[in-house]
Amino acid sequence: MDTTRVSSTAFDGTAHAPAHARKFVRQVLGEWRLSQLAEDAVLLTSELVTNAVVHAGTGVELTCRLDVDAVPPTLEIEVGDHHPARTLPKAAPVLSSDGPPSTSGRGLALAALLADAWGVTYTKTTKRVWVRMELGEGGEPHEAVPAAVPVEPLEGLRVGVIVVSPDGVVESWNSEAEQLLGHPAEQAVGRALKELVAWRGHGPYALSLTDTLGLGRWRGEVRMRRPDGRLVPVYVSHLRSQGHGGVRRAIWMVVAREHRYVLTPPAAPMRHEAGRRVKELLDRDMPFAELLDTIARIVQVSSGGDAAYVLLASEGGGRFGVAAGAGAARGLVGVPATGVLGADRTTPAVVDDLLASDVELAELLRARSLACAPLVVTGEVIGFLVVTAAQAGRFDEELTVSLRHVAEQVAVPLQRERLAEQDRAHRGRLSFLAEAGELLAGVHDEELIAALTAQLVVPKIARWAAVYLTDLTGMTRLAHVWHSEECNNAELRGSLPAIPRTALSEVSWPVGPETVLSFPLLTQGRSYGALVIGRAEQALPLELADLLADLCRLVALNLHTAMLYTRQATTSRVLQRSLLPMRVAPMPGLESAVVYEPAGEGADVGGDFYDLFTVGDHWCFALGDVCGSGPEAAAVTGLARHAVRLLAKENYTVADILDRLNQALLEEGDDDRFLSLLCGELTPLPQGGALCTVASAGHPPPLLRRADGRVETVASPQLLLGIETGARFYVETFEMAQDDVLLCVTDGVTERRDGDRLLDDGDGLARLLSGCEGLSAHAVAERVRQAVEMFADEPSQDDVALLVIKASAALRQVR
Incomplete structure (x- = not known):
């Protein structure tokens, strides 16, 4: 049976072809578990493809061929082009003695140096350049040895000890090293270690000998030279120790390759112990979260990895959540259910270099290294036990046996406990979100929403929380922080960036004793900030992660509503304020006071309006009430107030003003909008006081309080504005003497209701005004306002406006 593996591809003859070829070869060698050859193979491929593109200028075909039945096994890489007329230049030295370095022929020079064989094959349409690399057993690179090194029996075990200085010079060479490697101590001491070691790193991230000597610990196979030049395969256990004076020396313990297990860690007994401990653990009655954390710690310690995880499938599928973690496992919430951690993988796996795959x-x-075993229940993968390490090649196949043993023991109990925990978490999740929704409902203050959000998660879910808000302009700021120990709030705020300079997803949060996690506040495709939490636990269970995600969506939705409300309220306030006079015109000899209270929440103006201004040698005033209230009524308010002022400035009489305004309202065509209006003029009299001309179009009549306390009505009601096209209006005239008070109100005052009783029943407003003896205009206005407010327990549902004018001295002519 043919067991040769072949993988081919083709590229256009462009400058990008070498990069694509390198990626292809690295991927193929990773799939064939030959990552140790990647560095040399990729370099050779890059040179040959570059030559084909530069010298042939045609498309390139690349083929990788592995023959495992050959003796020794071989890896062959072949690059073909479609320009047979081109001849391949002969290999030449890279350096020239009489000129600059030559740039031609370097690909063949590298092939001669790195490959065991190379050649060129011509066909009618293509030219193919190939390189062949021989492999030893287990995929190790093969090197020919002139004479085989005899394998010594176990009783002939030699453990050589070599001490190397920081600059790589041998300082000590024991007698065991002499017997094993053949160099007497006096010949080895003082030589550079690199002269005695045939160092050959493999893979794209392989360390040099110098870098390896700088590591704290290292184990692996190398080849060392004997005095006759032969290469002896040995196994080395490297340790970097602290010597006298702070000088760190490297210590190598060297044995023959067949004795390597003398220096390898006793993994199997420790892993067997892990299985026994897990079995005892399952016999105990302990909380689910504690059970998961303990399993993760046992797996991490027994495997010697940097981190260990217990991954469990999410409810929606597509990823595995971190149910527990140990070691360097902080900040990870979940991983996609693909690749080596795919939901269809039912066998353990070891990945020597994750960066390559x-x-x-x-x-x-x-991490660079990974070992995992699936948690399988009735044929379904419910999760994984995972061990990782920052260095490549840290785990071996033996670890998968131990992981599988542990996974088989814990899969069914974990599934049983997980289902029960999911049911409890689901009920708690609904309760929590309902409580949060009720708490946040109707809150239109962004700062209050941020404060409530932080206090919802502390201390139930996190030790501390911070809420960042992003406004509608895209500006992000730290809005609120909350610590489970309130005395730490100031310190926490100081440690977090007040205004992040980068996107919240890219911020490096301060590293402390807690695990720091960030959750975006997203809704409708827009970010409104982030919720940042600090937890004492290393891992965040997937159920809690989903709960926080739901909470963040709820908070983001409320922030969206609050920001829109704030923007709309601000816009409304600015526009509505434009409908009111900026200031009341000063009136020498007269006091004036205004009270204005719109009924709509958040509104500054509604259906009632007022104005007081000068025209020539007299003053004009107006008090109106549009049918209804709120923004719709405010639109008619703007029309009426500005029309009155404009017509008065054009010297129209009060009656003409009402006629013109009535016609304007009818032309608007809104049959549901009527207007009551009280409009008048005040003209100074030479003997003092003022002559008042007034007309009331369906408005409550004004009241005049004489100095002796008498109160009289000084205008008759006429037809509302905006009802009849042919309506004509008339004026009435009266004089105001010193200390006389004129009170003009809207129906929000006269019709203030308490049950079936109105404030103006039985001339209640007139009696109230009669009792205002000796009061200023402002005091009269305040007394009427308080009477309206206190008349009933319920707040008024109508706009309230009132204008008070008091003659306090002889009027001066207006100039």
Whole structure:
């Protein structure tokens, strides 16, 4: 049976072809578990493809071929182009003694140096350049040895100890090293270690000998030279120790390759112990979260990994959530259910280098090595036990046996406890979200929403929380912080950026004793900030992550509503204020006071309006009431107030003003909008006081309080404005003497209701005005306002406006 593996591809003859070829070869060698050859193979491929593109200028075909039945096994890489007329230049030295370095022929020079064989094959249409690399057993690179090194029996075990200085010079060489490697101590001491070691790193991230000597610990196979030049395969256990004076020396313990297990860690007994401990753990009655954390710690310690995770499938599928973590496992919420952690993978796996196979997962886990075993229940993968390490090649196949043993023990109990926990979490989740929704409902203050959000998660879910808000202009700021220990609030706020300079998803949060996680406040495709939490626990269960995501969506929706409300209220306030006079005109010899209270929440103006201004040698005043209230009534208010002022400035009489305004309202064509209006003029009299000309179009008549306390009605009601086209209006005239008070009100005052009783029943307003003896205009206005407010327990549902004018001295002519 043919067991040769072949993988081919083709590229256009462009400058991007070498990069695509490198990526293809690295991927193929990763799938064939030959990552240790990637560095040399990728370099050779890059040179040959570059030569084909530069010298042939045609499309390129690339083929990788692995022959495992050959003796020794071989890897062959072949690059073909479609320009047979081109001849391949002969290999030449890279350096020239009489000129600059030559740039031609370097690909063949590299092939001669790195490959065991290379050649060129011509066909009628193509030219193919190939390189062949021989492999030893287990995929190790093969090197020919002139004479085989005899395998010594176990009783002939030699453990050589070599001490190397920081600059790589051998300082000590024991007698065991002499017997194993053949160099006497006096010949080895003082030489550079690199002269005695045939160092050959593999893979794109392989360390040099110098870098390896700088590591704290390292184990692996190398080849060392004997005095006759032969290469001896040995196994080395490296330790970097602290010597006298702070000098750190490297210590190598060296054995023959067949004795390597003397120096390897006793993994199997420890992993067997892990299975026994997990079995004892399952016999105990303990909370689900504690059970998961303990399993993660046992797996991490027994495997020697940097971090260990218990992953469980999410309800919606598509990813696995971190149910528990140990070691360097902070800040991870979940991983996609793809690749080595796919939902269809039912067998354990070891990945020597995640960067060569799954860069996204490597960045997510912050790891290079990974070992995992699926948690399988009735044929379904419900999760994984995962161990990771920051260095490549940390785990072996033996670890998968231990992980599978543990996974088989815990899968069914975890599934049983998980289903029960999910049911409890679902009920708690609904209760929590209902409470949060009720608390946030109707809140239109962004700062209050931020404060409530932080206090919802502390201390139930997190030790501390911070809420960042992004306004409608895109500006992000720290709005609120809350710590479970309130005395730490100021310190927490100081440690967090007040105004992040980068996107919230890219902020590096301060590293402290807690695990810091950030959740965006997103709704309708827009970000309104983020909720940042700090937890003492390393892992965040998927149920809590989903709960926080739901909470953030709820908060974002309320923030969206609050921001729109604030913007609309601000816009409405600015526009509505334009409908009111900026200031009341000063009236020498007269006091004036105004009270204005619109009924609509958040409104500054409604259906009632007032105005007081000068025209020539007299003053004009107006007090009106549009049918209804709120913004719709305010639209008619603007029309009426500005029309009155404009017509008065054009010297129209009070009657003409009412006629013209009535016609304007009818032309608007809104049959549901009527207007009552009280309009008048005040003209100074030479002997003092003022002559008042007034007309009331369906408005409550004004009241005049004489100095002796008598109160009289000084205008007769006429037809409302906006009802009849041919309506004509008339005026009435009266004189105001010193200390006389004129009170003009809207029906929000006279019709203030308490049950079936109105404030103006039985001339109640006239009696109230009669009792205002000796009061200023402002005092009279305030007394009437208080009477309206206190008349009933319920707040008024109508706009309230009143105008008070008091003659206090002889009037001066207006100039």
